[in-house]
Structures are given as structure tokens and as C-alpha cells.
Amino acid sequence: MALIERLQRRASNWGLLPRLLQLLPRLAILSGIIGLGWLAIYLPLEGEFRHTYISENALMPSQAYSYFRETEWNLLRGYRTQIKQLADESSDQRNAVLGSWLEEVGVKTAIYRDPVNGDSLYGVWHAPRGDGTEAMVLAAPWYNGDGDFNVGGTALATALTKFFSRWPLWSKNIIVVFSEDTRASLRSWCHAYHNNLDLTGGSIESAIVLDYPGSNDYFKYMEIYYAGLNGELPNLDLVNVAVHVTEHEGMRVSLNGIPESEVDEEDYYGRMRKMLLGVRKMALAGVQTCYGNEAFSGYRIQSVVLRARGTDGPFDITTFGRVPEAVIRSVNNLLEKFHQSFFFYLLLAPRYFVSIASYLPAAIAFSAAFILAGLDNYLKSSMKTSAGPNASSYTLATIFVFVASLVASFGVFQIFVQWVKPAILVLSSVMASLAPIYPLKNRVSSAHAQQLKAIAFFYLSVVLTSLLVVNFALAFGIGLLAFPMIFLKTTTNPRLAIKNSILLTATNPFICSCLFANVFESQLPNLELIPRLVSAWKELGCWTWVLISIGWLPSWLTMAISSLPTTDTVSTTQKPTTLDTDVKKLQ
């Protein structure tokens, strides 16, 4: 205690607190830079990440011999030839034919009718050695994420079901699903399974989506997708098992669709690229192409997509089939749930990961940056208003403006869900961004503007904090893209006003996320992002649109209002003396 007392006295003698308060704007910027640097530069460094390992010993991947080999070759090819002929048939026709094949094997089938998103055929193979309370899903959508007819995938799923049904060792039911597509149709089946389907097979533990378009016998390498909606990830054990089994069969693994040329790069830049790609995929899950695992998010189902790439190569389609076989056998071994605390990770390579404690500071730093910036603005404005007689009316006006921008944001959110016009949204955003150069007669006082900024920063910080654990990638993304708001200055200088206007344009939620998508995502050109966000919210229940329009937009709107031309020209950094006394009072 005496030590603390001495430290406290020493600190107050040096005037540490006033100095720190003066440094607040710089500390905020520094904090943001640390956030970005932490994730992009620090984490891929040697020694900051770990080798993946199987946490649940019961899984025992590749410990048993895989039997899906030459004996199944002809069956698989037979199914494939038949399914190829079904390509031009209606969905009813296809489902009826496939359903009859499954019934022959002894699988109970049913068709889930969804007139909006497309029907799904599914079958339940009841486990000979289980109590029927748990199930594993093998899904093969008729059309994959790119819209190609999934011949190989559906043929494999059928052949595997037939193959599995001959084995007595299953302790969990096997559910095989053929949905129309990888997105809304599979999602709506999954929703229906948990609500109103008659034929069910217990709680689903894991789901494997097979994606093998084309009828080629051979393929080059395997792609694995795992990022779920709303920041959810499958248990790392399942991803590890999939990676382990695939590599055990001799195939190379590409995570999140990394191009083949970069798969083997495991140096610093390779790791950095792979991790940042993973973060991007997490943040944009549901918005960009869905490969199928997203459909299972939110129901405690661990899901991955296995995707064959390349039309020639050393591996044939039965090799591909051995991967889901081995993964399903591993999951079948599970006696309990998947292990806790294995749900939060970033993968830097198929065999390298960082866990939550290591990567969370990156997003916390952005949250802290906004808190610091808010605190700075708050102190500056309270210095100006505390002497004035109308301090409380200022505060009331600030709260009113903020509530108004919240309501307006909610309006934007609702209106554009019904009426998707991205061009109008972006155009009005640009108009609003010009706020600093509006020729207004009634100007905002600078103290008021700073108070508005403070409340905007605090709100954004609380939003980011609440997202930290739920959806790290989105928290990081919003933090990064909204970060330049910190540089907005309260000023009357017309040149700075133009700079403010540019900054506002650059941090507008819609403009800057569209820009981001244009630069990094080739599948989201122009303003494509906004309709995708809306449809992800409507069809998949992906919260990204809500968070952008109700979490980020109110804060931006308040910032835009605070950047309207101001009256007071007092440069805010030149009042250390009053700040000093104010702070001394606080101590």
C-alpha cells in the first residue's frame, strides 16, 4: 500500500494525468494503429501462433482404415451417370429419383417443401447402435455456391449413404440432405428441421457439405470452408479432423479458397495473407458466395464444406469420398459434445492457429481508440461548457440529436430492407458527407460539436465491445473502416472542412464497405454488397446489415452533424492551463 501511495504521489507531482489527457488524441490514434498492427503484423510472427492439435481424444481421425475404395467405384460412377442425366429435369423429378434410390437402401426419406427457396430431399439412416438422439449430416446441394450442377457431390452423397448403411458401427443417425442450393434452401431446411419437420433424427452434431461439381474422375486439391454466419465458427476439432484426414489421403488443403499457387506458402507473408483472408471471410460470411456451411449456423452444429478443385490431378473421386467417410467416423466416436473453448480461433495455415486470447486485443484496441477519442472530445467540450450557463441544455440537445440519428438509422435499416436501392443509399450518403461545407446560417457551436463527437465515439465503442466475442471479424472490420472518423477536426477553416468532408465520405458505412468489397472481393462489384447484405439478413438471418445500419450508421450520422460548420474558432489544443486545473480538481 505504501508503494502504491508513493507511486500515486509521484505521479501527481509529475502531473501525469494532465499530460496523459493532453495526449489523448494521439493515444487514440496509437491505439488504432496497435490494433491493426497486432493482427496483421504481430500475430503471423514465428512464435505467436500454435500448431493445431486434436483436443478431444475420442475423435481419433484416420485411426481406422477407410474402406470407400475401388469396390465403390462402379456404384459411384453409376449414380453419377444417372444423376448427370437428371441435370435438366425439374427439382421434383430429381428428388423423386434420388429418394427412390435412398429408399432402396433402407433410408427413410421425406421432401421438405419450400415454395420460395426450393424443395429439399432428405433421408435419415437410423443408427444401429445408438439411441437416435444425435445425428450427423451429409449435405450435397444440387447446385453449388457457384451455381454449377453438383454432379459429383450428389453422386458421392448417395454412394456414401449406401456404403454407410452396410456398416453396423454407427452410434449416431446419419442424415443426408439434397437441397436446391447452398444458401437459402439449405438454411430453410435447417430451420425447418429444428422447428416443424416430421421425420427427424435427433440433434445434429456436425454437418459436412460435399461440393464436387462436374463429372470428372480426377481432381487436384481440396478446399475447406468453415466460416459461419454471425461470426460463428465450427469447433476447431472438426476443422482439424477434416484437415488431418485430407492430408492423410495425400491431398493439399486450401482454406477459404486460397488460390492453388499460394497453398504451399507458409512463410510470414503467406500466413499473414491466409489469416487476413480468413478474417475477411468471417466478416463477410453470408454476404459473399455461400458454400453451404453457413446454413447450419446458430443451431450448435459444427459444419465444414469439402470442395474438390481442378479437373485433373492425381486424386480420384473415391479419394474425395474417403474424407467425409473418415470425418463422419471420427464424429461418430464422440461420446460428449465437442470440447469447449475451441470455438474461437483464426487459422494462419491448415495446421497453424491463434486462439482468442492472442487475437482479441486487436479488436479491443479499436474499441479503446474510440473510447479515448470520445473521452478527449468530452473533456474538451465540458471545459467550454462548464462555465457557461446552458451546459445542461447542451447535453439535452446532444442526446436529442443522437436519439434522432438512432431513429433515422433504424428507418434506413427498415426502408432499405423493403426497397433495395443501393444507388440512392450511396447518393444520400455522399450528400450527407458534404455536411462540413454546407453554407449554413445557424452554425453549431464547437463545444456542442465536441459533445456530439464524444457520444458518437462512446456508442461505437460500446457496439464494438459487445461484438468482440460474438463476431470478432466484424468488430475488427467496423473498427478499422470507421477508424478515420477519429481524424475529424472541429474547425471553421474551409480547407479543413473539405478534408472533413472527404473523411466523412471515406468512413460512411455504406460507401466504405462497398469500396472495401470492390477492392478485395471480386464477386461483389460496384454496389452489389448492399443488396447482398439485405438478402443475407432476410434469407439467412445474418446480422451484418443490422449491425452496419444500427451499430455504425447512428454514430456516423452524429459525426456528420457534429461536422457541420461551427462558430467557435478556439483551437482546442491550446488550453492546457484550464485543463490542468480542471484535472487537479478531479484528483
Next chain:
Amino acid sequence: MNLRELQVVVACVASRFGTSTVFPFLQQQLDKSVEFSTPVTSYRSLQEGVFLLRNEFPLYSGGVVHHAPLLVALISVFNSETMVSLLYACADALVAYQLIAMAKYFRSSSLPSWVPGALYVINPLVLLSSVSKSSIVFSNLAISTALLTALQGNWVCSAVSIAVASYLSLYPLTLIVPLLALLRNHKLKTLSTAAVTLAALLLSSYKQNDESWNYLFSTYGVIMTFSKIIPNLGLWWYFFVELFEMFIPFFKAVFNLFAVSCIIPFSLRFHKQPFYAFLLCLFWITLTKPYPTLGDGGFLLSFIPFFKPLYGYFRYSVISTLLFIHVSVLSPIFYHLWVDLGSGNSNFFYAISLVYALGLATVLVDLVWAMLRIEYDKGKPNLHLKLTPI
């Protein structure tokens, strides 16, 4: 009661009643949330009790109802849901009114007397707690009545109210100690009145409950022995989930002792500031009770405006504010991660309940420190003098 005060009271009824009628689903949602509802305060179990009572089933043999028999009987008088909403709104408005009345006893403070009431009305924790129809509203009402009438010197009312509060939720029984300090005279009479009232309540409950004493365990026994281990914002549940079976009785005794341990010390040390001692004890109970809700916390925080003269001494006010904001934002999220998504685990939620306890504790420590400082400064705040607590 002047116009402004009337406005506050009307606003209280209107906001509670309006929210309940406009968003009827909110009540069920809040009642399912662990922050606003516990087995001993939830409206679901109260409704169950009303149903059992109306159909003349035994109330407590099912192990679902943990409310006092007379409370169940009171609610069963009201036939429509709207009337019950109105009852809750009026009870809450009465608390707001009593806060205003208490503020009038502190004329020296620069605060207009309607402010504590208005803060109570806009306090979201209290609002949501009242909308969730948690029975904590009635305990809070009884406690604030006891406090107000003690300030007014009305020892009969005060004794009866504290007896009702203890009848409803047990732990306020200990508040009788600071209450006695608050009443200048008639201490023995107060004590005996409270005892007689409590005995009468228990006896009439016995009659009401088909001449069976089994309600005693279902109401007070469940609280004291923490027999329903359900996550909440308190400090008990996680500990008893983790503990080996054979240690459980011992630690239940320890936790109960802990809950009452600071009552007498606070009352003795601050016997010259009895109102303040009463609130410290209330803080202590809220911090250590087995089934706390955010409604308790909100009720407590409504008393902070009374300590305006001490504000200068508060050292952690920013930290406590941030802690409370983060608790209210993060606790539903972490509970969702744990229970709905399964990606988090119980540690996530427990961490948040620790943060909540820390928030309450910082306010408590701040209050104690501020009062000790003002004693040291002999009633004249001297903010320039710096002291370090050792």
C-alpha cells in the same frame, strides 16, 4: 406534492403501464432473461402459483412456486393481466413518490426533491424490472416504505413495512438493525412490532396454505439453502456448481454468514449517519444475496442522488459507470453465447456477474470512503487535501 412531483409519479405509472400494454411480449422475454428473473422472483412461477391456488391445488408441493403465500393470494385477486400490470406500475410509482418524499428530508442538498424520483423513473434497470413483473418490486416498495416512515419517525409503519419486506424476501430482515439506529426512540417497541407483524404474517400464511408449514422451506429455505442452482448475476451459483458435494452445506452456511456479516459493523460504525448505514447494508445484501436481479441494482442506484454532497470524494465514478454499462450490454450476449450458441461456456457469463459484483463493490467502497473522508474533514468538504486509504 407540487406539479413537478405529480408529473414524475404520473410518468412512472404511464411508462410502466404503457410499456407493458404496448409490448406484451417484452414481459415474457424479460422474464426468461436471467438478469431480471430468478426462481424466487419470476412472474412465471407467480402465475403458476395463482393457477394452482385458483384450482385449489397445493401450492408448494410441485417445487415450482417460491413466492410467499400471501403474495400469490394477492395476485390471484386480480383477474385480468391489465390489472396486474397496473398494480406493478402503481407499486413502482409509489417507490418513486417515496424517493421524492425522502429527498424532502435532505433540504440542505442543492438538489430539487423531484430529481431522485425522476431518475428512478428513467432508470432502465428499474423500468425493465418492473415491466418483467418481477416480485422484487414489492420487496423494494416495502423497503423504501420502511426507510421513509423511519425518517418521518413513524415507527409503527416502519416496523410493519420491514416485517413485510422480510416476509417477501427474507434478507431485508437484517435491515432492522440499521433501521433501529434510524429511529431515535421506541426502539424496543419497533422491534416487538416487527416481530409481531412477521409472526402474524407467517401465521396467516399458514392458514392460507391449508394449515401447512411446507411453504417455509419453499420460500425461505430455497433462498437460504440455494436449492435451485440457476445462473444469475450473483456470486453463489458458479461456486456451488463447481463444489464437491460434501463441502456444500458448510459453504452454504459460510455464504449466509457472509451475507449478514457486515450489517452490524456498518450500523455501528455509521450510527451517526443511520440513513447512510441503512443504504450500505442494503448494498451489502444486494451484493451477497443468492438470487439478485438487475432490479435490485437499479433500486439501489436510485439512492445515489442523495449523496450529492459526497460526490467530490468519489474516486471511481467513471469506472463504476463503465462497469454497469458493460454489464448491461455484455451479460445477455455472453449468456446467449453460452446457452444458445454453445460456443462460449459458463465462465463467460460468470465473468460478467463478477464484473457486476465489482461494479456494486466499487460504488460501495466509494461511498464508505467518501463518508469517512467527510468525517475526517469535519463536515466541510476539503477536496484539495489528498489522503490515501491504507
